Amino acid sequence: MSELRQDPTTRGWVIMATERRRRPHEFDKPLSSMEARKNMPLYMSDCPFCAGNEYLSTNEIRSYRTYGTYPNAKGWWVRVIPNKYAALSPDAGEAVPARLPEAQHFADYFYPRTANIFRSKPGIGSHEVIVDTPVHNENFPFFSDKQIQEVFLMYRDRYLDLHKNPRFKFIIIFKNYGANAGTSIYHSHSQIIATPVIPLALRNNISQALFYYDDIGRCIFCDMLQAEIADGRRIIFKTDDFIAFYPFASENQFETWIMPVKHESCFGLTSVDKTKALGILVKKILKGIYNALGDPDYNFMIYNPPVVDEKEEYYHWSFRIVPRLTMKAGFELGTGMSINTALPEETAEFMKDFIKD
Numbered sequence: 001m002s003e004l005r006q007d008p009t010t011r012g013w014v015i016m017a018t019e020r021r022r023r024p025h026e027f028d029k030p031l032s033s034m035e036a037r038k039n040m041p042l043y044m045s046d047c048p049f050c051a052g053n054e055y056l057s058t059n060e061i062r063s064y065r066t067y068g069t070y071p072n073a074k075g076w077w078v079r080v081i082p083n084k085y086a087a088l089s090p091d092a093g094e095a096v097p098a099r100l101p102e103a104q105h106f107a108d109y110f111y112p113r114t115a116n117i118f119r120s121k122p123g124i125g126s127h128e129v130i131v132d133t134p135v136h137n138e139n140f141p142f143f144s145d146k147q148i149q150e151v152f153l154m155y156r157d158r159y160l161d162l163h164k165n166p167r168f169k170f171i172i173i174f175k176n177y178g179a180n181a182g183t184s185i186y187h188s189h190s191q192i193i194a195t196p197v198i199p200l201a202l203r204n205n206i207s208q209a210l211f212y213y214d215d216i217g218r219c220i221f222c223d224m225l226q227a228e229i230a231d232g233r234r235i236i237f238k239t240d241d242f243i244a245f246y247p248f249a250s251e252n253q254f255e256t257w258i259m260p261v262k263h264e265s266c267f268g269l270t271s272v273d274k275t276k277a278l279g280i281l282v283k284k285i286l287k288g289i290y291n292a293l294g295d296p297d298y299n300f301m302i303y304n305p306p307v308v309d310e311k312e313e314y315y316h317w318s319f320r321i322v323p324r325l326t327m328k329a330g331f332e333l334g335t336g337m338s339i340n341t342a343l344p345e346e347t348a349e350f351m352k353d354f355i356k357d
Contacts, residue, residue: 051134088125178297221316246344
């Protein structure tokens with residue numbers, strides 16, 4: 001029989017479709033992106049992210065590079081540039097307010113019939129690309145420990161720089177890997193976007209966390225972690241600093257969460273040493289997913305609170321990996337509820353053989 005499970009951090013429901021589930025080892029291997037990634041060369045002359053092609057990209061914002069080498073030239077191992085097709089821009093013009101129509105009734109002063117129905121803001125923000133490596137065919141799970149640590153340190157550096165801008169209310173760091181995950185360039189890269197508004201999904205997440213904190217006086221994520229540790233069945237790896245697990249109400253097959261064991265509100269406030277340790281753990285898990293599922297497309301995201309709340313106690317940041325094994329269909333799009341055909345307990349048991357020290 002299928003089972004409905006509720007995510008305690010959002011109060012959203014997920015359907016665990018046990019009657020039509022597939023065992024973890026039965027998931028089809030995605031082919032389109034895998035085929036495109038086969039036999040990729042070390043360098044491509046038309047790739048804007050390859051070392052030596054810096055002139056093809058936008059001007060460098062920041063980089064880790066060999067001493068004495070110059071921006072927008074060779075010598076770097078992690079490089080940050082503005083997204084050429086940015087979703088948001090720091091130099092977007094100011095909005096021109098629409099003229100409000102004269103109110104015909106007293107109520108119109110408070111709830112105008114047409115005014116503010118269609119709200120808009122200028123596209124102010126920041127959209128950066130973090131080029132993870134100068135080598136065209138390097139794959140994230142197979143980076144050297146040093147390289148993966150440097151990439152995660154750049155995530156931290158860019159977050160700390162962007163959060164100084166008072167116009168930016170929310171910052172998200174993410175990676176799209178493969179066509180099914182939304183990328184068009186196969187050279188390994190990540191992205192970071194700062195927005196002038198707080199996304200609705202995050203506002204709902206925050207509301208649940210605040211309600212719990214106000215009622216119970218504790219962080220709901222910390223309590224969820226303790227419950228996962230006590231249960232033990234969905235945990236796949238644990239260190240002194242981080243715990244990796246499949247949540248009780250996983251929305252997606254093989255959706256993996258990594259969270260600090262001790263309470264931390266924001267990734268940007270994590271120490272340098274812990275940031276490096278996170279990079280090593282993410283590499284380990286992605287390599288396990290690669291070996292278990294055959295190099296699937298995936299997204300990963302770092303979930304942070306709004307910038308103004310980054311030191312508050314109600315929120316607990318997380319790193320989430322979502323392999324793109326299925327597509328959302330009519331039910332999911334129409335209801336906002338997910339159908340997961342892989343029980344997280346079975347998935348964790350299966351993945352433990354692929355994620356080892």
